[in-house]
Amino acid sequence: MNPSKASSTPKRKRKSKPKAKAASTPDKLRIVSFCCHYCSYGAADLAGSSKMPYPLNVEIIRVPCSGRVDPLHVLHALENGADGVMVTGCLKDQCHFVTGNLHAEKRMMKLQKWLETIGLGGRLEFQLMSAGMAKRWVETTKSFYDRIKELGPNPLRKGGK
Amino acid sequence: MTVRLATMGMSGCSGCHIALLDTGVALLDLLKDVELVYSYPIVDVKNPIPDNIDVALVEGSVRTDHDQEMAKEMRRKAKFLIAFGSCSAFGGVNGLANTFDSQAGVKYVYYETRSMGEQRQVPSEHVPTILPENLRLSDVVKVDFIIPGCPPFPDEIAKVLGALLAGETPSLSTKSVCDECPLEQLTAAPTQLRRIYEIPEPNKCLLSQGFICMGPATRAGCKAECPSRGIPCTGCRGPAETVWDQGVAMLDALAALEEKELAEFKLPRITSTFAKYTYASSELDKIRKRVKQK
Numbered sequence: 298m299n300p301s302k303a304s305s306t307p308k309r310k311r312k313s314k315p316k317a318k319a320a321s322t323p324d325k326l327r328i329v330s331f332c333c334h335y336c337s338y339g340a341a342d343l344a345g346s347s348k349m350p351y352p353l354n355v356e357i358i359r360v361p362c363s364g365r366v367d368p369l370h371v372l373h374a375l376e377n378g379a380d381g382v383m384v385t386g387c388l389k390d391q392c393h394f395v396t397g398n399l400h401a402e403k404r405m406m407k408l409q410k411w412l413e414t415i416g417l418g419g420r421l422e423f424q425l426m427s428a429g430m431a432k433r434w435v436e437t438t439k440s441f442y443d444r445i446k447e448l449g450p451n452p453l454r455k456g457g458k
Numbered sequence: 459m460t461v462r463l464a465t466m467g468m469s470g471c472s473g474c475h476i477a478l479l480d481t482g483v484a485l486l487d488l489l490k491d492v493e494l495v496y497s498y499p500i501v502d503v504k505n506p507i508p509d510n511i512d513v514a515l516v517e518g519s520v521r522t523d524h525d526q527e528m529a530k531e532m533r534r535k536a537k538f539l540i541a542f543g544s545c546s547a548f549g550g551v552n553g554l555a556n557t558f559d560s561q562a563g564v565k566y567v568y569y570e571t572r573s574m575g576e577q578r579q580v581p582s583e584h585v586p587t588i589l590p591e592n593l594r595l596s597d598v599v600k601v602d603f604i605i606p607g608c609p610p611f612p613d614e615i616a617k618v619l620g621a622l623l624a625g626e627t628p629s630l631s632t633k634s635v636c637d638e639c640p641l642e643q644l645t646a647a648p649t650q651l652r653r654i655y656e657i658p659e660p661n662k663c664l665l666s667q668g669f670i671c672m673g674p675a676t677r678a679g680c681k682a683e684c685p686s687r688g689i690p691c692t693g694c695r696g697p698a699e700t701v702w703d704q705g706v707a708m709l710d711a712l713a714a715l716e717e718k719e720l721a722e723f724k725l726p727r728i729t730s731t732f733a734k735y736t737y738a739s740s741e742l743d744k745i746r747k748r749v750k751q752k
């Protein structure tokens with residue numbers, strides 16, 4: 298164990314950096330979106346196959362359930378320079394795991410408040426949608442992207458811009 | 459061969475030193491092999507720190523430039539440096555000060571508190587300067603081991619010192635407080651938030667009853683002192699071995715509560731409940747410091 302750390306969890310191995318896909322977008326803003334396998338991922342997929350455009354800056358990470366997203370995942374994304382983080386899940390009462398989305402909502406609401414206290418307010422978005430709601434997906438990503446654009450890049454981003 | 463032991467207090471409450479004295483008979487046994495060469499809160503001599511220290515117990519967080527210097531000097535002179543107590547190991551209760559601006563704090567203390575009387579000014583002599591952040595010991599120097607707890611348990615202090623004297627590597631429990639808790643653990647998640655002044659049902663897990671008990675996220679080793687007496691654990695022993703961040707882990711656990719209940723559970727109560735002893739070493743504070751630097 299490493300007693301000099303507050304938590305003596307073994308150090309996580311850093312994988313080689315993923316290629317900066319969204320770096321090709323003109324403004325280089327990057328939004329990490331956690332999508333649940335059963336609903337919001339389906340919505341994003343449908344938006345794609347129906348050729349409904351949504352901001353290129355959104356990078357999707359598929360998770361089994363929005364309830365799987367630990368607040369730490371969000372913090373690590375922001376710490377490593379993500380400009381915004383979205384957590385999206387199924388509609389109320391439609392969660393594949395019954396209450397995962399509700400749990401996620403409560404966690405993220407409190408986390409949003411926490412983020413406000415450390416100068417990263419507004420950079421976390423939580424939304425619920427069904428697999429058929431491609432339009433909702435497009436609207437959500439667009440409005441969140443607009444908000445992030447207004448807030449500007451994450452101050453923690455490497456290189457500072 | 460006698461072991462040269464030093465103990466030192468920085469920004470803390472001396473409670474950890476009281477716990478050291480509280481080891482009682484075990485302390486007498488230890489003192490056969492130990493020479494206490496420096497102990498600033500117990501013996502009223504502050505300078506100089508002697509050379510060739512084998513083991514140093516350092517209590518309190520690093521809050522002033524003086525603390526910082528003392529910590530560095532102790533590191534130079536001690537072979538084995540132990541962060542003694544939660545202030546030193548995680549920033550402690552003092553760490554919650556990081557949720558405020560330090561200069562605003564200084565202003566409040568010297569200008570706004572009533573007890574200041576007529577002399578409303580920040581003294582410029584004989585007092586050390588406050589650092590902008592409350593730091594834990596390992597933010598300033600390399601730490602070889604921690605003894606967590608606010609204050610640490612006398613038994614554990616004796617065990618760690620005993621192991622060091624015997625030439626062994628000391629270790630801490632890797633379990634969580636729940637693992638040691640004698641209360642009946644229910645599978646039901648809490649739906650209702652209950653306050654500390656309410657009377658719990660005896661012998662049933664407090665968290666399941668809706669009291670915020672930090673047991674699941676907290677390192678074992680205290681034999682669940684608080685829950686076994688019907689008082690929720692406040693997490694004084696810091697994060698358990700497998701927990702990355704105590705506060706965030708508890709935020710996860712809260713999710714089962716009803717929305718109506720959660721609405722009442724707001725900041726800053728969340729911070730001061732979930733990160734009571736660890737805010738200064740939490741992920742949140744780490745990010746805050748980096749954002750502030752930019």
Ligand code: SF4
Nearest residue numbers: 470471473543545608
């Ligand atoms: S850890 Fe607790 S007992 Fe020790 S100095 Fe800090 S506040 Fe006091």
Ligand code: SF4
Nearest residue numbers: 636639663664671673
């Ligand atoms: S009372 Fe607290 S420490 Fe005991 S089992 Fe419940 S949560 Fe864990």
Ligand code: SF4
Nearest residue numbers: 680684691692694695
């Ligand atoms: S039960 Fe919790 S608060 Fe009480 S002594 Fe143990 S770790 Fe500290």
